[in-house]
Amino acid sequence: MMNSMIKENGVTFNQLEKNIYAWVCQIGREFTKEFLERYDRMLLEDRDKKKYRDKGGRQTTVKTVYGEVTYQRNVYEVTEEDGRKRFVYLLDETLDLDHVGLISTNMAELLVKGITELSYRECARQVSEMTGQTISAMGVWNVIQALGEKVCEDEAELTEEYKKGHVKGKREVPVLFEEADGVYIRLQGKDRKEEKQDKSEIKIGIAYEGWRKTGSDRYALENKVVVAGFSKAKEFQEYREAAIAQEFNLDEVDQRILNADGASWIKKVKDKSTCFQLDPFHRNKAVKEKIHEQAARDAVLELIKAEEIEEVFRYLEIYRNSLSDEAEIEDVEDLIRYYENNREGLVPYQSQNLNLPEPPEGLSYRNMGTMENHVWSVIAKRMKHGHRSWSKRGGNHLAKILAKKCSGKLYEVTERLRRPVFEEEKVEELYGAILMSAKAPKKDGKGYEYPAIGHVVGLNGKIQGERKRLLYMAGY
Known part of the structure; x- marks a missing residue:
């Protein structure tokens, strides 16, 4: 019967779905408006009248996952101890x-999830389509900056x-x-001028307790802690340690092992008691x-694989002396210096005479070197490619x-937005x-019969347009 009605009235199921969704969202908006205004009246009645002087109502709009809700709430005048109002x-x-402006918590969560995969413009477009409202790319950007600032504040508090x-x-x-590793991303005009360079490095750190088998030849890092940001080495190290300490009891750790590319800032990250391995x-x-x-x-690669480190340096010296091209000689000398600065980590941690305890049940200790993949999945995939550029703050x-x-x-x-706000x-x-009030009849009297659909908030006012069509199609 429904199919025949849909065909008769020329409405596709796709359009029906959109119409019903819009209708339900409208009901949600009207219910929310009613709820907020009634709650505001409760606050008005329960307030300290000596402290809060009622100055009348003001209109505002909050963005929710089912659209913009415009409502009235009261404004109050407060006199401070110093006489200021x-x-x-x-x-x-x-x-x-x-926290984030006139954005609901659910809406904020929707934007956060979207922005990790999409550009600000595309995130704004998709969320606008999904919620039946309009939010601009700049609106999304403002929300993310407000939330990002709160994350930075939380990090600073944790570090202290x-x-x-x-x-x-x-x-x-x-x-x-x-x-630990870093990835360079492009800077926007103002920051590019201040930094006097086109790119700046985002530092990334990861800590985990081992590998858990998830398939025939698949493993996942167990209890992964990831930190990232534009930071100086000392600042990055302090927060990295704090984030790790928040998850793990470092007093009970027998051995820490660091895999990195040997950059100078990473040397400052490495603790003296930490075993260092140069990233393969x-x-x-x-x-x-x-x-x-x-x-x-x-x-050279064969000698490294065989862990013949002294032979690696001997071979490189002989090879350098056999060259005549200055550029090639300089390159080999750069390689020798790089290896010399990271000599201790040229062999994997398994070959560094560590007396490692048995791994926890269900975990294994495998070859390290997941950082390059994490650089891609954490930062590069979203921030580096596609001619994207960033401000230091936004990035x-x-x-x-x-x-x-x-x-x-x-x-x-x-x-922070999840705390209870209503009694x-x-x-x-x-x-x-x-x-x-939604179920109340429009008139009382003998012989009155309640309407089959009752009195729904979303149907206040004249029934026309899409709502009229939906009711007709539903058999009312």
Whole structure:
């Protein structure tokens, strides 16, 4: 029957779905408006009348996942102890809208999830289509900056608590694996001029307790902690340690192992007691870039694979002395210096005479070197390619949000917005009041029959347009 009605009225199921969605969203908006205004009236009645002087109502709009909700709320004049006057909205303070502006928590979460995969423009477009409202790319950007700023504040607080010795994670592991690297992204005009360079480095750090088998030949890092951002080496190290300490009890770790490319800032990250391993990808990449003859490349890589480190240096010295081209000689000398500066890490950690305890049940200790993949998945995929450029502030905020996602803690970005804001008893009271008024008959009297569909908030006013068509198609 429904199919025949749809065909008869010339409506496709796709259009029907859109119409019903728009209709339900309208009901949600009208219910929310009614709820907020009634709650505001409760605040008006319960306020300290001596402190808060009522100055009348003001209109505002909040963006929700089902569209923009425009409502009235009261503004109050408050006189401070020093005689200065200020104006407050008790409802706005209750909703805690100062965090990200007039955006609901669910809407903020939707934008955060979208921006980790999409550009600001595309995120704005898709969210606008999904929620039946209009939010601009700049609107999305403003939300992400506000949330990113809160993440930075949380990081600073955590770092200070760690310095005071107040941070100790619950996880106790015998071995902690760590990796660090950086990726350069393009800067926008103003920051490019201030930095006097086209690119700047985002530092990335990862810590995990081992590998868990997830398939026949697949492994996943266990309890991964990821941090990222534009930072100086000392600042990055302090927060990295704090983030790791928040998850793991570092007092119970017997051995820490760091895999990195040997950059100077990473040397400052490495603790003296930490075993260092030169990242295999960068170690081998240096050979391919600095040695121009294939046979010589293969010989050096074979010696490294065999862990004949002294022979590696002896071979490189002989090879350099055999060259006549100044550029090739300089490249080989660069390689020798690079290897010399990272001599301790030229062999994998398994060959560094470490007395490692047995891994926890269900985990294994495997070859390190996941950093390059994480550089891509955490930062480069979203921020580096496609001729994208960033301000230091905007890039830093997005990098931290991307790191949260990679850690499986994206929810923390909007966690501050999740605190309860409405009193439960008042909520129940308002729910009942609104629903009862929605069911009230339009007139009383003998012989009155309730309408089959009742009186729904979303149907207030004249029934026309899409709502009229939907009711007709539904058989009313």
